[in-house]
Amino acid sequence: MNIINGGICAPKGFLASATAANIKYKNRTDMAMIFSKVPAISAGTYTTNLVKAAPVLWDRNITDSEVEVNAIVINSGIANACTKDEGMEYCKQSANKAAMELLVDENSVLLASTGVIGMQLPIDRICNGIESLSKSLEQSERAANEAAKAIMTTDTVSKEVAIEFEISGKTVKMGGMCKGSGMIHPNMCTMLGFITTDINISKELLLKAIREDVVDTFNMVSVDGDTSTNDSLIILANGLAENVKIVDENSDEYKVFKINLNFVTTTLSKMIAGDGEGATALFEVVVDGAKTKETARTLAKSVVTSSLTKAAIFGHDANWGRILCALGYSGEKFDPDNMELYFESENGKILIYKDGVSVGFDEDVATKILSAKEVRALVKLHMGEFSATAWGCDLTFDYVKINADYRS
Structure with missing residues (x-):
């Protein structure tokens, strides 16, 4: 596998564009389009929030069907959530406008929105934006x-x-982009993620791969514990790599695809966590030696979502008691008298706690380690062979400032 340039336009047949539609923001672009030259199969995973935005409902009907997809239209600024029938009507009008401009079927157009909840979309600006996006598509x-x-x-x-990467003698490319900084606690932030690939794969396996993968990637990210109404992760595969179609989940080709998909989703997940609203550091929690995978996931996420722990990371304070506390209220069983806790970063690694007590570590060394831009807490349980990683960020003064006046 090689990291390359090109983002979502790296795979064959995928184009993109952006425009300033003045939906909410001034003097910046706020709409984007992804387009496949040939119809692509799609798969998606979406928010588990009972309150779902109109574009989530629109997209789920399409990605859960056999309908192939040509385009995705995305807007920022307004979420089109809690907008009832009018919001769904605007979805239909947006898809219809894109279909007319691109000469495709309206049911082959996916939609995504992010921004303020409860406001109706300015549909005239959206449609003007779609016209502009359709005319400026490029593969670059x-x-x-x-x-x-x-x-x-x-x-x-x-x-x-x-x-x-290589699949059955063919070069396959995969690109991804996402957004997310606040209201990030996916269970599938305000998180939107889009992945394109030219691989030839069955719809069934594409959906299986993305739904299994998200459990250990995007679902292990938390900035503030709030699950959005708009969380969507969508993958399009148009088959232009011309590899032998992957239809067997036990094949080496499918395994290679999953490994590479995981690299893309893990990379994007860490980018979201590291760019949490007001954040100064990426905070990674690794739980190793758990009895089950689910136990490891729950423990890791309990620590990464702890507000007190996040505040300690911001202060570069090795307040390990907050981590033990977060592990203890997770609901999972472990033995605090038979475990270890380490802090590590590019500045070093230090043992903090072992077998029920502090090891009497050097506070200055710990502070130096916790002063890095990426900080890791490593929990070793000695109970089994399973591990999990969760990603978050520190909790800063700026998080409150950003969210105190978000609508204005």
Whole structure:
């Protein structure tokens, strides 16, 4: 596998564009489009929040069916959530406008929105934006990067990745972009993720792969514990790599595909966690030696979502008691008298706690380790062979500032 340039436009046949539709933001792009030259199979995983945005309902009907997809239209600024019948009607009008501009069927157009909940979309601006997007589609690194920028809300950086790998003698490419900074606690933030690939694979296996993968990638990310109404992760595969179609889940080709998909989703997940609203550090929690995979996941996520732990990471304070506390209230069983806790970063690694007590570590060394941009807490349980990793960020003053006036 090689990391390459090109983002979502790296795979064969995928184009992108961005435009400024003035939906909420001024002096910046706020709409993006992804387009496949040939119809692509799709798969998606969406928010588990009972309150689901209109585009989530629209997309799920399509990705859960056998209908092939040509385009995805994305807007930032307004979420089109809690908008009832009018919101669904605007979905239909948006898809119809894209279908007319691109000469495709409206049921082959997916939609995604992110931003303020409860506001109706300015459909005239959306339609004008779609017209502009349709006319400016390109297959280029620049177009991919502009699309990634256009879907940002409180994100401070755009998030994209692309790779290439071999499948049955053919070069396959995969690209991805996502947005997410606040209201991040996926169970599938305000998180939107899009992956394109030119691999030839069955719809059944594409859906199986993405739904299994998300459990250990996007679902292990938490910035603030709030699961959005709009969380969507969508993957399109158009088959233009011309590899022998993957139809057997036990084949080596499918295993290779899953490994590479996991690299893309893990990379994007860490980008979201590291760009949490107001964050100064990526906080990674690794739980090793658990009895089951689910136990490891639950323990890791309990620590990464602890507000007190996140605040300690912001203060570069090795307050290990907060981590033990978060492990203890997770609901999972473990033996605090037979475990170890380490902090590590590019600045070093230090044992903090072992077999029920502090080891009397050097506070200055621990502070130096916790002062890095990426910090890891490593929990060793000695109870089994399973491990899991969760990603989050520190909790800072700026998180409150950003969310105190988000609507304005």
